[in-house]
Amino acid sequence: MPTAIAVTSTDLVLPAPDRHTPGAAVLHPPDQLDLEGALAETSALLERHGHLVAIVPNWLPPTTVQRLHTVRAILETDRIALLGIDLPPLATALLVRQLRQLSVCDFSPGVIASAARLLSHYIYAGALLGSVARLDRVPVGLKAHARSWSPNAQFAVLAHPTPHLARLGGGSGAHGPGALPPGPAFATHLTFARGQLASEWVAAELAPAWQVQGIMENPLPAGSPGWWGTAKLVEFAAGIPDPSVLYQLVASVRREECRWCGFELIGDRCGFCAAPLAAPLAAPPPATAPASTARFGP
Numbered sequence: 001m002p003t004a005i006a007v008t009s010t011d012l013v014l015p016a017p018d019r020h021t022p023g024a025a026v027l028h029p030p031d032q033l034d035l036e037g038a039l040a041e042t043s044a045l046l047e048r049h050g051h052l053v054a055i056v057p058n059w060l061p062p063t064t065v066q067r068l069h070t071v072r073a074i075l076e077t078d079r080i081a082l083l084g085i086d087l088p089p090l091a092t093a094l095l096v097r098q099l100r101q102l103s104v105c106d107f108s109p110g111v112i113a114s115a116a117r118l119l120s121h122y123i124y125a126g127a128l129l130g131s132v133a134r135l136d137r138v139p140v141g142l143k144a145h146a147r148s149w150s151p152n153a154q155f156a157v158l159a160h161p162t163p164h165l166a167r168l169g170g171g172s173g174a175h176g177p178g179a180l181p182p183g184p185a186f187a188t189h190l191t192f193a194r195g196q197l198a199s200e201w202v203a204a205e206l207a208p209a210w211q212v213q214g215i216m217e218n219p220l221p222a223g224s225p226g227w228w229g230t231a232k233l234v235e236f237a238a239g240i241p242d243p244s245v246l247y248q249l250v251a252s253v254r255r256e257e258c259r260w261c262g263f264e265l266i267g268d269r270c271g272f273c274a275a276p277l278a279a280p281l282a283a284p285p286p287a288t289a290p291a292s293t294a295r296f297g298p
Helices: 035-049 062-075 089-102 109-120 142-147 201-210 224-228 243-251
Strands: 004-007 052-057 080-085 124-129 154-160 164-168 189-194 214-217 233-239 255-257 264-266
Touching: 004 035, 004 089, 035 052, 035 062, 052 062, 052 089, 052 109, 062 080, 080 109, 089 109, 089 124, 089 189, 089 224, 089 233, 089 243, 109 243, 109 264, 124 201, 124 224, 154 201, 189 201, 201 214, 201 233, 224 233
Parallel strands: 004 052, 052 080, 189 214
Antiparallel strands: 124 154, 124 233, 154 164, 189 233, 255 264
8 A cells, every 4th residue: 555645634635636646644633533533543544554644734733733743652653754844735735635646656655755845845835815914924025014904905925935925906917027926937737726815816817827737726725814814815836747747856866764764765854753864974184194204304
């Protein structure tokens, strides 16, 4: 069985793009399942899949994060990877789908876990917002804060990989060439989700400007309004859709062995134990003549 990819809510599980992509396991949070049930739930996943890679976004409630670490500690297993992810909710769901696609490939659990950091660099995540007054994830200037009080204000915001914020017009047009967030220079598929903002800007303007290969709408994740500071939004995320391209991207990176737990890894940190890759040994200093052989005169 492939390595299990796990999330803590069903709204982070995007539809499978093909019949080969498995679903994701849902590790229920403390308000839905007690500790005994969580231990049984996780043990069953390990028995079936062998290894578990759980996505832990930094916007999860502390009690949910604590539960994940508690379960791993009680089970005393090194077969659970808890991956800290710093992406908005919809982009997190997109990354989860990419890991699900890779889980059926011939990669070891350690490579799949450490691939999350690599793949996140190729995800473009943002939102169309009706206000940035409470946005604290992206730098917001005083003018943008002041314009948030305008009833027709809309802002194009890119949070990842490079923060970008621009005000759009009250209608469908944008003010200035810098209003469109800079897009990816490689082929992507765009996923978007509507909140309480009625706008076609993402599908009508952003998608053509980014030259995406496809576009799909999904329900808005429950954590999105809190992450973006407003419910008046349309969230979007663009990423590589082709599993063969994802495979080549991961396979092209040199594999190492974790010096702490022995799992394979790519990049500079193990996905299972978080130990950094050992730094290469420093070159020895140049040889010098021993003091006893130095010459002191004729």
